[in-house]
Amino acid sequence: MNLKDVQNTFHKELDPLYGKEEVDNFFFMLTDAFYKVSRLDLALNTKYAIDNYDAIEKALQLLKDEQPIQYILGETEFCGYPFKVNASTLIPRPETEELVEWIVKQQSALNKQQLHILDIGTGSGCIAISLAKKLPEAKVYALDISDKALTMSRQNAELNNVNVEFIEANILKSDTWNSNLENMKFDIIVSNPPYVREKEKKQMKANVLNNEPHLALFVKDENPLQFYKAIIEFSKSNLNSDGVLFFEINEFLGKEMIQLLVDNNFKDIVLKQDIFKKDRMIKGRKNNE
């Protein structure tokens, strides 16, 4: 057996599920990660053999079971930085990279020497750590309810060589954030909280639904803005007077989010679409007049 045979088996077993091109992408991500064999290596030596095929055969089974490739590899990339992921952390999405880029572009408007930034619901730490990389002067904090996610985000901060302070707290319970974050004021609070309604589950791909943490994804249909409301409440005591909130949002709830920020006296509200033209992020500045 050589790697070309394994590639053929991948196509036979997985093309119906993912399509030929995606299967090739997966195959070479795996050969690169496991054996340091690239697409070019295999093109130059079609009989390329390795000692032990266990790892790639196991990966084939996991892909057949629709496990996300990022969980199989145990890592992914976000804003060009490496991030470890496992079943306790949401896989960072490209839309969220756009949110980070937006914050980086906007932060100069705050005109501050050292920004204090808080990321709520940090998961893998992708937002907080990327901001810490891109804004080295900033002091970045991140919180999550999940201790398992925080274990991973701490590792990711180390992997990316940045200082982020991680805090375990439940943003829906003011007593837990009060005890952890009392007297801390931030210039920017950012969050990509759970926002998928139960009724939207049917439209989700099986590999997301069956593998990614539901704690990170879902909210009750009857209170889809629950997290945003709690964060706005938190911002009343913990966002500086000219501070800015940045949210990733459910594409179907843009109008409701504008209304929520208006009702809570935020100004300079901007709803922004992602590259797929979906209402995906919103910002608002605290209004203390």
Ligand SMILES: C[S@@+](CC[C@H](N)C(=O)[O-])C[C@H]1O[C@@H](n2cnc3c(N)ncnc32)[C@H](O)[C@@H]1O
């Ligand atoms: C949509 S994920 C976002 C993860 C990461 N920030 C990203 O953008 O990929 C939402 C995160 O919120 C966390 N979370 C859920 N309920 C929470 C709560 N009540 N308090 C704090 N964090 C919570 C989840 O553990 C999860 O990591």
